Amino acid sequence: MKYLIISLLALFSSLSLLAQSSIPELEEKYKTAKPGFDQVDYLLGIAQLHYFQGNPEGMKQKIEEAKRISTDLNDPLCLGYTSYFEYTYAIMFEGNPEAVERLSSEAESYAAKTDDPNLKALAAIARSQYIHLYKDDAKTALELLLPFGNNADKRFTSNTLGQVHQSISFLMKGVGKPDEGFDHLEKSLELLKTVEAQTEKHHLLNRVSALDADKGLNNKVETYAQLSTHYIKTEQKEKGKEYLLMAYDLIKDSGYLDSYAFIGRKLGEYYELTGSPEIAISYFEESITLLDSLGMEKDVNYLNYLITRLSFNLEDFEGALKSALKTGDFYKEIKDTMGIVALGEFEVRCYNNLKRYEEGLSGAQKYGALAKQLGSVHFYNWFLLHEGEAEFRLGNYEPALKKVRTFLRYMNANKMEEESRVGYGILSDVFLQLNEPDSVLFYSNIGKDICGKYSREKGIIAFNNKIYRAHEEKGDYKEALAYLKLYSDKQDSLKNAETQRILRKEQVRQDVEGFKEETAEATLAAQLLKERNRLYLGIAIALLLILALVSYLFNQLRKTKQALEEKNKDLDELNKTKDRFFSIIAHDIRSPIISLEKVGDLVSYYLKKNDMDKLKNLSTEISGTAGRLNSLLDNLLNWALIQQGVLPNRPGKLKLNDVVDETLAMFKVNAQIKEQTIENHLEGDVYIHADEKAIQTILRNLLSNAIKFTDVGGSIKIGASQEGGQIKLYLKDDGVGMEQDKLDKIFKLNPKSEKGTQGERGTGLGLILCKELIELNQGEINVQSKINEGTEFKITLPKAA
Numbered sequence: 001m002k003y004l005i006i007s008l009l010a011l012f013s014s015l016s017l018l019a020q021s022s023i024p025e026l027e028e029k030y031k032t033a034k035p036g037f038d039q040v041d042y043l044l045g046i047a048q049l050h051y052f053q054g055n056p057e058g059m060k061q062k063i064e065e066a067k068r069i070s071t072d073l074n075d076p077l078c079l080g081y082t083s084y085f086e087y088t089y090a091i092m093f094e095g096n097p098e099a100v101e102r103l104s105s106e107a108e109s110y111a112a113k114t115d116d117p118n119l120k121a122l123a124a125i126a127r128s129q130y131i132h133l134y135k136d137d138a139k140t141a142l143e144l145l146l147p148f149g150n151n152a153d154k155r156f157t158s159n160t161l162g163q164v165h166q167s168i169s170f171l172m173k174g175v176g177k178p179d180e181g182f183d184h185l186e187k188s189l190e191l192l193k194t195v196e197a198q199t200e201k202h203h204l205l206n207r208v209s210a211l212d213a214d215k216g217l218n219n220k221v222e223t224y225a226q227l228s229t230h231y232i233k234t235e236q237k238e239k240g241k242e243y244l245l246m247a248y249d250l251i252k253d254s255g256y257l258d259s260y261a262f263i264g265r266k267l268g269e270y271y272e273l274t275g276s277p278e279i280a281i282s283y284f285e286e287s288i289t290l291l292d293s294l295g296m297e298k299d300v301n302y303l304n305y306l307i308t309r310l311s312f313n314l315e316d317f318e319g320a321l322k323s324a325l326k327t328g329d330f331y332k333e334i335k336d337t338m339g340i341v342a343l344g345e346f347e348v349r350c351y352n353n354l355k356r357y358e359e360g361l362s363g364a365q366k367y368g369a370l371a372k373q374l375g376s377v378h379f380y381n382w383f384l385l386h387e388g389e390a391e392f393r394l395g396n397y398e399p400a401l402k403k404v405r406t407f408l409r410y411m412n413a414n415k416m417e418e419e420s421r422v423g424y425g426i427l428s429d430v431f432l433q434l435n436e437p438d439s440v441l442f443y444s445n446i447g448k449d450i451c452g453k454y455s456r457e458k459g460i461i462a463f464n465n466k467i468y469r470a471h472e473e474k475g476d477y478k479e480a481l482a483y484l485k486l487y488s489d490k491q492d493s494l495k496n497a498e499t500q501r502i503l504r505k506e507q508v509r510q511d512v513e514g515f516k517e518e519t520a521e522a523t524l525a526a527q528l529l530k531e532r533n534r535l536y537l538g539i540a541i542a543l544l545l546i547l548a549l550v551s552y553l554f555n556q557l558r559k560t561k562q563a564l565e566e567k568n569k570d571l572d573e574l575n576k577t578k579d580r581f582f583s584i585i586a587h588d589i590r591s592p593i594i595s596l597e598k599v600g601d602l603v604s605y606y607l608k609k610n611d612m613d614k615l616k617n618l619s620t621e622i623s624g625t626a627g628r629l630n631s632l633l634d635n636l637l638n639w640a641l642i643q644q645g646v647l648p649n650r651p652g653k654l655k656l657n658d659v660v661d662e663t664l665a666m667f668k669v670n671a672q673i674k675e676q677t678i679e680n681h682l683e684g685d686v687y688i689h690a691d692e693k694a695i696q697t698i699l700r701n702l703l704s705n706a707i708k709f710t711d712v713g714g715s716i717k718i719g720a721s722q723e724g725g726q727i728k729l730y731l732k733d734d735g736v737g738m739e740q741d742k743l744d745k746i747f748k749l750n751p752k753s754e755k756g757t758q759g760e761r762g763t764g765l766g767l768i769l770c771k772e773l774i775e776l777n778q779g780e781i782n783v784q785s786k787i788n789e790g791t792e793f794k795i796t797l798p799k800a801a
Contacts, residue, residue, distance in 0.1 A: 023049050026210060037204060040066045040078040044085050045210020056093050063089060077204070080110030080119045087126050097134050104130045116204060117153045118160045124148055125167050137146065138174030145171065149184065155203045157218045162191035166223055182230050188223045192216040197395040221247045221259055225266060243268055261290035265303065277310040284310075301330040308346050321350035341371050341379050348386045352393070361390035381410040385423055392430050400430055421450040421459055428466045437470035444470065461487060649691045649776050653800040656695070656727065660718060663699040667707060674712050678703075681719030687800035688727050690777040695797075698773055701766035702731050702793055709791070710735035727797050734790040743785055747771045 023046055030042040043066040050058030063085045070078035087103035090096055104126040111123035128141035148164045165188035172181030195211035195216035202209040224247035233242035251260045268283035284303045291299045304327040311320035325344040331339035344367030347590050351360035368383030388403035404423050411420040424447030444466045451459030468483035664678055672677050688695070705718045710733045720729045737748070747767055774781045778798050785791035 005545055012449065016800070034101060035069075035074060036073060037081075039069055040081060041202075041205060041210050043069070044081060047085060048211065056089070060089060075108045076113035080107055080114060080116075080123060083110060083735055084119070084122050084126055091129075091133075100130055100272065101136065103693045117151065117155050118157055118202075121148045121156070121160050121164050122262075126173065128167065132174065138171050142168065142171040142175055149187075152401060157200050157202065157209075157212055158195045159190040159200075159212050159219060162188045162195065162216060162219050162223070165191065166219060167224070169226060177229070181587075182227075185223055185227050185230070187229070192220040193224060204410065217250060218259065221251045221263065224250070225263060228266065228270075230274070237270070237274055241267075244270055255761065257290045257293060261287040261296075261299070264290070268303075268306070272306075272310060277314055281307055281310050297330065302346050304330075305343070308343070312346055315348045316354070317353045319347060321354070325349065337370065337374055338376070341367055341376065344370070345379065345382060345386075348383065354390050355393070357390045357393040358676040361387060361394065362389060366789070381407050385426070388423075389426050392426060392433075397430055397434060401427070404430075417450055418454045418456075421447045421456065424450070425462060425466075428463070432466060435473065437473040440466055440470035440473075458581075520660060646789065651689055651691050651696060651777055654688050654690050654692050654695065656688050656720060656729070657682050659692065659695050659699060663696065663703055664718075666700070669709050670704075671716070674707060674710070674714075676707060676710055676713065677715040679715065679717045681717055683719075686720050686722075686727060689798040689800045690779070691773075693776055694773040698770045698795070699731075701770050705766060706731060706733040706735065706791075709733065722799065725799050727799050729795040729797065730792060731795075732790065732792040737787045737789050737791055738785040739787060743783060746783060747781075 026042055026046045026049070030039060030046070033039045033042050043062050047059045047062035047066070050056075050062065060130060063082065066078070066082045067086070070082045083103050083106040087100060087107055090099040090103055096187065104123070107119075107123040108127050111120040114120070124144055128144045131137050131144070132141040145164060145168050148161075149168050165184040168179040169184040172178065172184060201207055202212070224243045228240040228243040228247070231237070232244065244263065247263045248267060251263055264283045264287035268280040268287065271277070271280035271283065284307050288300050288303050290306075291303070304323045308320050308323040308327060311317075311323060324343050328340055328343040328347065331337075343361060348360050348363040351357070351363055364383045364386040368387065369377035369381055371383060384403045385407040388400045388407065391397075391403065392400035404426050408420055408423040408427075411417070411423065422444045427443040428440050428447065429438075431443065444463045448460055448463035448467070450456075451463060464483050464487040468480050468487055471477075471480035471483060478792070493708070568676060660680065660682055664680060667678075703716070703718075710716060714734050716733045718729075718731045718732070720727055722728070771781055774795060774797070780796050782794045783791065785796075
């Protein structure tokens with residue numbers, strides 16, 4: 001329906017070239033216009049400007065003036081265009097089907113008496129829209145328009161023909177031919193881009209029509225919106241977003257507030273669909289501001305309802321409550337009882353989540369009675385549940401149990417299993433307070449099974465917590481520990497998932513803000529260039545200077561564009577590196593910290609059980625975790641200092657044998673644990689020119705990896721040789737090896753590091769740090785590996801003088 005209404009105004013394009021001051025400008029041109037079509041065209045141009053500025057009365061006045069002139073002249077051409085505008089005003093502001101039918105028929109009748117293909121096409125669009133909208137007959141409407149889409153008459157303006165293909169596309173969907181409709185949308189966009197490049201003179205006016213002065217902007221925005229819908233429906237969401245953002249950029253400064261609000265709403269719906277509710281809310285709020293200025297109260301309140309729902313899902317209960325109360329007031333004004341009840345449910349849930357239980361109980365009773373009066377059994381039972389939750393929180397356990405059980409009986413009778421999980425959760429909580437662990441286990445297990453069936457991860461976590469507490473209450477400590485671990489592990493997993501979601505949301509927000517900034521800069525540059533060209537065109541004697549300046553500006557723009565493209569490539573790579581780096585931080589720092597966080601609970605539990613063996617094992621695990629965390633932080637610090645170019649690097653004469661011996665001694669215990677042999681093949685004194693701390697870090701990381709990826713009983717060899725002015729250091733193991741695709745990515749930042757032969761964890765930073773430190777010391781590193789045959793790292797470093 002929205003597409004139809006906007007298509008009706010496709011002729012009423014957003015005049016980005018004719019700003020608010022253009023109304024007096026067109027009024028002046030109208031005073032000197034030739035009697036007849038020339039006058040009518042200017043009047044209708046002024047009428048559409050009044051529409052853009054939210055002044056339907058001004059629009060109506062100019063249409064009536066055009067109608068008087070057309071009637072006096074009895075000119076079918078003038079009468080046809082005026083009837084088309086009357087039809088548009090009627091369908092947009094009056095909603096009178098009889099008037100719409102009469103005016104569309106009049107436009108079609110007058111057009112038949114002329115030889116103007118543009119008027120005939122517009123009249124056919126009006127008639128087809130009436131047939132589709134009020135007769136629900138897309139087939140007949142399409143048959144009426146198709147001949148114009150296939151017409152090659154050169155008198156057609158590209159703007160009008162683009163609108164024809166746009167309308168055909170919409171009707172194609174109505175007859176079940178969306179792919180053919182997509183082809184017409186592409187034709188429409190191609191034509192409208194031509195209009196943007198060169199405005200065509202109307203064949204009867206010998207000038208640009210006041211109705212085409214926007215260069216097809218509105219038609220193009222509508223085409224982008226429809227293309228976006230197609231791509232989103234065919235799972236090409238990024239392409240759909242791209243077209244919506246292009247439409248948004250085109251329309252936002254045009255003054256066409258209704259379409260601006262419509263595109264903002266479409267962007268909000270896109271971000272809601274793709275899991276970015278915060279960004280969706282920002283676009284909905286922007287659209288509300290625009291719609292408010294147009295007095296479109298019904299649309300404003302619908303968007304407020306969407307904001308209520310999204311804010312509630314984001315657990316912004318204060319924001320959701322504010323929107324719910326505002327929208328509920330509107331439904332009370334128009335006496336929409338079902339709307340009041342629907343918003344009331346959000347209101348009550350917000351009160352309960354904000355721990356305002358007295359208000360929650362009062363609201364649930366009030367809206368429940370209203371739902372019962374309407375005969376809405378479903379809503380009535382939901383309000384019973386919310387009453388039960390409020391009663392429970394207020395300490396009224398008996399009425400809480402009664403109301404929640406009534407809710408569950410209704411849900412079970414109507415096979416609404418997924419929704420019933422909420423009731424089982426409240427029953428479990430009540431029985432926890434009543435110290436009845438068997439009842440808690442009974443209801444929690446039912447609720448957990450339902451959550452598992454419908455992939456409700458948060459619900460599973462909550463029920464595991466209740467089960468753990470029930471077993472602890474019963475003294476079943478073994479069972480309690482098992483469910484405590486389940487609860488803790490799932491909670492940690494959820495926190496990691498939330499971290500990733502926040503990072504993705506921030507990336508999307510940066511993409512959107514970046515796009516807006518870039519397009520705003522491009523628009524400003526285009527406006528400045530336009531003003532500059534206008535100034536120089538007014539000075540005839542400086543024509544050669546203008547051409548030279550334009551040529552210079554073009555070359556500068558091309559150079560700037562090339563520089564920006566190169567910078568964008570660098571920024572893209574930096575963004576990818578940032579994302580991978582954040583992922584490592586989110587997982588590899590968080591995981592050991594989370595492990596250490598749980599230690600307190602486990603120590604208390606094992607002390608309570610007097611389990612000294614497990615306490616010893618836990619001690620070993622703590623030591624290992626702390627070691628991994630220390631190694632990770634050391635690598636992160638060095639990597640960050642390298643990126644900033646501030647890592648101290650003081651190369652000098654260094655005896656490689658001493659550093660190798662020190663590193664082997666450091667990892668001797670690690671190798672003994674896995675029963676590995678490390679062979680030192682350095683012969684004689686070997687001197688290199690390098691920074692000592694850098695070489696220590698390189699050898700620690702390489703030897704740690706060799707031990708990590710070598711099986712129990714394996715061997716590792718380290719040695720060096722001299723070749724000219726360079727020292728060739730090698731470190732070889734007979735471990736698990738790597739496939740070629742992993743070798744190709746070994747020195748790239750990867751958020752998922754491989755585990756060792758006994759599950760040892762790493763970060764994925766070590767080898768990257770090695771490569772950068774080696775290159776900082778004027779060396780290079782290469783690696784060779786085969787599956788099940790081992791890996792060999794070869795490092796070339798300058799020999800000391």
